[in-house]
Amino acid sequence: MPVLYDRNITKPWRKAVYMATELGLLAPLFVLKHRLTITGRENVPAPPFVAVANHLSKEDPPLLAVAVRRPVAFIAKQELYAVPILRSLILFYGAISIDRDKPEVSTFKAVKEVCQHGWGLGMFIEGTRSKTPGMLGAPHEGPAYFAWVLKAPIVPVGIVGTDNPWGRAYARIGKPIDPDRDLEKITWDIMQSLSDLTGFALPPRSICPRQSSPGRPQETGDSMLNFANVEHHAIVARGKINATGPIERTP
Numbered sequence: 145m146p147v148l149y150d151r152n153i154t155k156p157w158r159k160a161v162y163m164a165t166e167l168g169l170l171a172p173l174f175v176l177k178h179r180l181t182i183t184g185r186e187n188v189p190a191p192p193f194v195a196v197a198n199h200l201s202k203e204d205p206p207l208l209a210v211a212v213r214r215p216v217a218f219i220a221k222q223e224l225y226a227v228p229i230l231r232s233l234i235l236f237y238g239a240i241s242i243d244r245d246k247p248e249v250s251t252f253k254a255v256k257e258v259c260q261h262g263w264g265l266g267m268f269i270e271g272t273r274s275k276t277p278g279m280l281g282a283p284h285e286g287p288a289y290f291a292w293v294l295k296a297p298i299v300p301v302g303i304v305g306t307d308n309p310w311g312r313a314y315a316r317i318g319k320p321i322d323p324d325r326d327l328e329k330i331t332w333d334i335m336q337s338l339s340d341l342t343g344f345a346l347p348p349r350s351i352c353p354r355q356s357s358p359g360r361p362q363e364t365g366d367s368m369l370n371f372a373n374v375e376h377h378a379i380v381a382r383g384k385i386n387a388t389g390p391i392e393r394t395p
Contacts, residue, residue, distance in 0.1 A: 302341025
């Protein structure tokens with residue numbers, strides 16, 4: 145299935161509408177509902193960047209955008225596009241679709257296009273909401289992969305409290321992490337930063353399973369963001385993505 149995203153989000157007026165919604169509606173709502181406290185905003189660079197957070201609730205995507213105070217495009221699983229109203233809403237605000245079982249090259253190209261027009265990319269490294277209170281879930285290499293392809297800094301954002309519907313919430317932004325071709329190392333650098341920012345324990349040191357070739361179903365079907373499942377070398381060989389050097393993983 146072709147990637148679904150609205151090319152008009154690269155137009156200046158759409159960015160203005162996004163920021164007006166973010167600052168005029170969402171930010172006051174989070175302050176009212178969660179007494180949201182944001183720290184570390186000085187660590188957010190100009191786009192492009194990859195904002196990477198832990199995931200506790202459905203409120204986290206808009207909260208992440210409010211925290212960094214930048215236009216942020218998110219990757220969304222294709223199932224969300226089956227609901228007409230939701231489809232229109234997330235497309236308008238910059239969502240880019242992903243087939244979780246068979247990621248397409250077109251998704252990568254869409255992300256590059258959006259980021260080249262002054263947007264950041266938002267990702268949740270666990271790929272789904274955390275299931276163990278006080279502990280981060282097993283990570284995926286997607287954020288590290290995209291940061292390397294985009295040559296963009298990674299901005300870790302620790303989210304605390306959104307799993308409590310009316311409780312106090314915090315978004316703590318850490319120092320940017322430079323991308324590197326060693327995906328596993330960068331993934332765990334992100335995880336350590338998120339652990340420091342949230343106070344949550346790290347999971348056992350392992351990476352969520354990844355499929356060996358495009359199109360082969362993966363066991364972790366709940367994952368939205370296991371983009372490293374798409375073989376980097378195969379994509380580069382087809383000339384679809386420009387990247388320098390091979391992706392490496394720590395033995």
